[in-house]
Amino acid sequence: xxxxxxxxxxxxxxxxxxxxxxxxxxxxxxxxxxxxxxxxxxxxxxxxxxxxxxxxxxxxxxxxxxxxxxxxxxxxxxxxxxxxxxxxxxxxxxxxxxxx
Amino acid sequence: xxxxxxxxxxxxxxxxxxxxxxxxxxxxxxxxxxxxxxxxxxxxxxxxxxxxxxxxxxxxxxxxxxxxxxxxxxxxxxxxxxxxxxxxxxxxxxxxxxxxxxxxxxxxxxxxxxxxxxxxxxxxxxxxxxxxxxxxxxxxxxxxxxxxxxxxxxxxxxxxxxxxxxxxxxxxxxxxxxxxxxxxxxxxxxxxxxxxxxxxxxxxxxxxxxxxxxxxxxxxxxxxxxxxxxxxxxxxxxxxxxxxxxxxxxxxxxxxxxxxxxxxxxxxxxxxxxxxxxxxxxxxxxxxxxxxxxxxxxxxxxxxxxxxxxxxxxxxxxxxxxxxxxxxxxxxxxxxxxxxxxxxxxxxxxxxxxxxxxxxxxxxxxxxxxxxxxxxxxxxx
Numbered sequence: 083x084x085x086x087x088x089x090x091x092x093x094x095x096x097x098x099x100x101x102x103x104x105x106x107x108x109x110x111x112x113x114x115x116x117x118x119x120x121x122x123x124x125x126x127x128x129x130x131x132x133x134x135x136x137x138x139x140x141x142x143x144x145x146x147x148x149x150x151x152x153x154x155x156x157x158x159x160x161x162x163x164x165x166x167x168x169x170x171x172x173x174x175x176x177x178x179x180x181x182x
Numbered sequence: 183x184x185x186x187x188x189x190x191x192x193x194x195x196x197x198x199x200x201x202x203x204x205x206x207x208x209x210x211x212x213x214x215x216x217x218x219x220x221x222x223x224x225x226x227x228x229x230x231x232x233x234x235x236x237x238x239x240x241x242x243x244x245x246x247x248x249x250x251x252x253x254x255x256x257x258x259x260x261x262x263x264x265x266x267x268x269x270x271x272x273x274x275x276x277x278x279x280x281x282x283x284x285x286x287x288x289x290x291x292x293x294x295x296x297x298x299x300x301x302x303x304x305x306x307x308x309x310x311x312x313x314x315x316x317x318x319x320x321x322x323x324x325x326x327x328x329x330x331x332x333x334x335x336x337x338x339x340x341x342x343x344x345x346x347x348x349x350x351x352x353x354x355x356x357x358x359x360x361x362x363x364x365x366x367x368x369x370x371x372x373x374x375x376x377x378x379x380x381x382x383x384x385x386x387x388x389x390x391x392x393x394x395x396x397x398x399x400x401x402x403x404x405x406x407x408x409x410x411x412x413x414x415x416x417x418x419x420x421x422x423x424x425x426x427x428x429x430x431x432x433x434x435x436x437x438x439x440x441x442x443x444x445x446x447x448x449x450x451x452x453x454x455x456x457x458x459x460x461x462x463x464x465x466x467x468x469x470x471x472x473x474x475x476x477x478x479x480x481x482x483x484x485x486x487x488x489x490x491x492x493x494x495x496x497x498x499x500x501x502x503x504x505x506x507x508x509x510x511x512x513x514x515x516x517x518x519x520x521x522x523x524x525x526x527x528x529x530x531x532x533x534x535x536x537x538x539x540x541x542x543x544x545x546x547x548x549x550x551x552x553x554x555x556x557x558x559x560x561x562x563x
Contacts (some may be wrong), residue, residue, distance in 0.1 A: 098401045100342065101281030104382040104389035117191075162402070 115142065119162035122180040127152055129174035136166035136175060185363040191354035194322040194542065195261070195287045195363050196221035196346065198329035200231050202285075202367040208236040208247030210266065213299050214351035218261035245273035252282035253390050257333070263351060264291035267305045271312070277344050278313025279406060280390060281379065283336030284344040286314075287329065288383025290504075291351040292452070292537045298355075300538020301351040303452065307481075307505035307513050313406050315345040315413055316482040318453045322359040324432055325349045327424065328479075330364075330517035331435070334373050334420045338556070339475035341413040342379060350454040365429060372427050382469040410483045417480055436485040438477040439492055441467060445474030447495070447553045450518060451502040452478050455534070455541045459502070462546040473550055480513070486521040498528040500553045502546075502562070504535045515559070530559030539563070 091098045099105070112132070125136070130153060137145045137153055144160040145153055155166075167175040189197070196218050207226070209219035226229035238244045244260050251258035251546035262270060267288055277284055292302040306316060317332060319325040325347065332345040349355050380388055394402055414436065421435025432438055438456075441463055442448060451459045466473045476492050476499075478485075493499055499522070503512025510516065515531030522529055532549045535541040545562050552560070 093398050093401060096398050098398060098405060100379055100405070101390075102279060102392060102394060102402055103388075104392050105380075107387050107389040109389065110392070 114158045116158045121162040121177045123177045126174045135169045139165045139169045189361045191322045191349045192217035194326040198326045206251040208244045210244045212266040213262045214355045215263040245270035255378035257376040261287040263289045264305045274312040274399040281342040285332045288348045289351045289355040298537040302536045303504035306348050318348045322361050330521040332361045338416045353454045414483045424440045436480045440475040442474040446472040446497045448474040449500045493527045496527045500530045506533045532562045534562035
């Protein structure tokens with residue numbers, strides 16, 4: 083627990099502003115929700131047919147297409163729900179239990 | 183020109199709001215606050231008030247729209263009571279946490295059930311922990327004046343918190359009393375145009391209502407508590423300024439003391455119950471009894487030091503409580519007892535007036551007698 087000394091207005095880079103207003107919007111992206119993950123999916127590029135089902139299904143938009151057109155997982159935001167694994171028609175996605 | 187009229191308490195609030203020039207009015211009528219939106223709708227329709235009225239579908243929406251109007255950086259207002267206030271519950275702390283200086287009138291009415299439309303303070307008292315300043319009124323004139331002061335208090339930079347102006351349902355909202363309506367120019371001088379600290383602006387984008395993790399939430403709450411503490415001073419200052427400009431006072435804005443200088447026994451009452459207590463005190467004083475009244479106007483923030491000071495020489499203090507925290511005792515009694523925990527004065531709670539039961543002269547007299555005989559507090563049925 084943080085016990086704040088009087089008038090200290092920044093905690094972990096977050097400003098305690100009047101009315102909790104954020105004056106530089108888009109700060110949510112600094113919050114790496116991938117930390118919540120227990121199951122870590124990975125895509126086997128050899129099996130992948132690039133149907134983009136994982137890309138469409140991911141509720142956190144954590145699957146992206148890289149420059150070579152391959153689908154990749156952004157582990158900063160992947161919470162490990164494994165919907166991508168469930169939806170993949172060619173079973174190109176598998177997962178491991180992630181221990182931290 | 184100053185106008186003298188005879189008007190109901192709810193009408194007095196509508197008149198005051200008109201003079202404060204809100205720009206958008208999201209309102210949903212509910213007894214006994216209905217007259218407030220009714221009158222304001224008339225003013226908008228007649229062109230007397232340059233504002234837009236939103237006919238929302240519920241009080242939850244009224245409070246949400248109130249938030250929205252302040253996020254746009256405009257002055258607003260709404261009024262409600264009872265179940266309507268309860269339905270707003272979810273939004274109330276969001277408005278205060280955003281530091282939006284909203285003003286809302288509450289025509290206090292009990293909460294169901296059993297279904298009952300009459301007055302007690304259970305609606306507003308149930309919302310006392312939500313970061314809203316709560317000011318209670320005794321007369322139509324006080325309701326009128328308090329509404330104007332409420333905007334000034336809310337919009338003071340150090341406060342920036344919403345204010346509830348509470349009037350007793352029916353016994354004030356529907357009672358006709360003489361009222362002095364002030365000049366628009368005079369009110370404009372007292373209450374300048376609203377300047378928001380932050381608002382939704384395309385040229386300078388900002389996030390409102392962002393979430394706070396356990397690492398910061400605590401500190402935000404601390405900020406609101408500090409603003410609440412600060413508002414105690416500001417309420418008195420604004421009241422003083424109001425008194426200078428308009429020549430009317432209500433104690434120090436936090437509470438009013440009646441015959442308290444040499445009093446040995448006193449009652450603490452809120453709203454219209456204070457009016458009846460004044461009459462009883464006059465009566466008892468004629469008989470040589472040293473009795474007094476603390477009329478509490480500001481319930482949140484709670485003026486602990488002022489209450490301590492007022493009770494220094496008392497033998498016993500009775501609290502007339504129009505709301506009971508079921509399973510314990512009157513909610514106001516709990517607050518007063520906590521404030522006076524280090525003082526010698528004995529505090530007794532009298533739960534009274536629930537669901538519109540009259541708090542008449544006889545009942546107040548009964549409470550005073552019990553107090554003077556050293557009896558314990560009870561339900562003043």
